[in-house]
Amino acid sequence: MASALYPSFKELLLGGDIDLASDDIRAIIVDTADYTYSSAHNFLDDVAAGSRVATSSALGSKTITNGVFDAADVTYNAVTGDSVEAIVLYKHTGNEATASLIAYIDGVSVTPNGGSITVQWNASGIFSI
Numbered sequence: 649m650a651s652a653l654y655p656s657f658k659e660l661l662l663g664g665d666i667d668l669a670s671d672d673i674r675a676i677i678v679d680t681a682d683y684t685y686s687s688a689h690n691f692l693d694d695v696a697a698g699s700r701v702a703t704s705s706a707l708g709s710k711t712i713t714n715g716v717f718d719a720a721d722v723t724y725n726a727v728t729g730d731s732v733e734a735i736v737l738y739k740h741t742g743n744e745a746t747a748s749l750i751a752y753i754d755g756v757s758v759t760p761n762g763g764s765i766t767v768q769w770n771a772s773g774i775f776s777i
Contacts, residue, residue: 653775654749656690661777666748668710668717672740673750675704675722675767677758679730685752692738692747701729701760704767706740716773724767727760735767737774751775 660666676695683699707719737750751774758765 651751651753651755651775652685652687653751653777654689655687657748657750660748666739666750668750669712672706673710673719674706674738674740676736676738677701677724677727677732677756677765677767678734678736680733680754681730683734683736685734685754689749691745691749693744694749695736695738699730701732702727702765713773714776716776718769718773721769722767724765726762727765728762729760732756732758732760732765 657666661668678695678699679701680699683695686694689695702724704722704724707722709720711718733754733756735751735753735756737753739748739750741747753774756767
């Protein structure tokens, strides 16, 4: 599966219902053996809890420049569990049924060993519109 923005996110963004700069945006590293991207998914409760290997705190140093969203790299500490093949970005609301999915990013390949995992975003940004 190629990386993609969730269609529901695009609608929220165009409708002004999500603000990447000020909303609490988080990143989950996932095992694709347990989660498969679907354009029909719209909230965090669509991402099976068993597929989530680790979840970040709020992304820091977020920027939006020339249509490119970026943020500081993310470090997950003491990670154990299944292998990681993708990252799911979402808007944290405290309720999985209202936490909007933003982006699915594939191309990750990490096997947790109890140590830290650092996600270094692409130098050109996390995603562009």
